[in-house]
Amino acid sequence: MVWLKRFIACSTALMIAVAGWLWLTMLSPWFYERPSHLPSIEERTHGVFVYGTLRYSPVRWVVMGSSGNPQAARLEGFTKEGLDLAPDPNSHVEGLRLEVTADQLLRLDRYERLGVRYERVKQTLTDGSTAWVYLRLPTLGQLLNTSPAQQVALVTYTGNM
Secondary structure (H helix, E strand, O other), rough: HHHHHHHHHHHHHHHHHHHHHHHHOOOOOOOOOOOOOOOOOOOOEEEEEEEOOHOOHHHHHHHHOOOOOOEEEEEEEEEEOOOOOEEEEEEEEEEEEEEEOOHHHHHHHHOOEOOOOOEEEEEEEOOOOOOEEEEEEOOOOHHHHHOOOOOOOOOOOOOOO
16 A cells, blocks of 8 residues: 555646646746747737647647647658758658647747747748748857868878879
């Protein structure tokens, strides 16, 4: 009987911790401040293309408070690489196109940490509609770790070979 009480106590603590983490990262006023250089959001309906965790209805309900009226969509010219999209003219990414209000777009910006972790860019989908797409900003490590093809060497020629 003692093990059952411990199990219930641990399960309850775990659920409270998960709920607290979800609230803290997605809804709380702490740990994210929208960068001041970002333009304000127009008060209208916006299209958003999602290709990761936001494809799942429970996540959308927690983040934006609705399903966003999802429609299957495809974005040509990109490939999915982990949490990001990379340009690839021979590929495409399957996802969903959501219809969101300005307030919901603001909540999505918070979830994606717009200006800190992601940027939001307008893209044309395969069906011809346009939608916002969140693309990861480069990390400091990516900026410092350039490939040899990107490096330039200045060499002077001083004699015969």
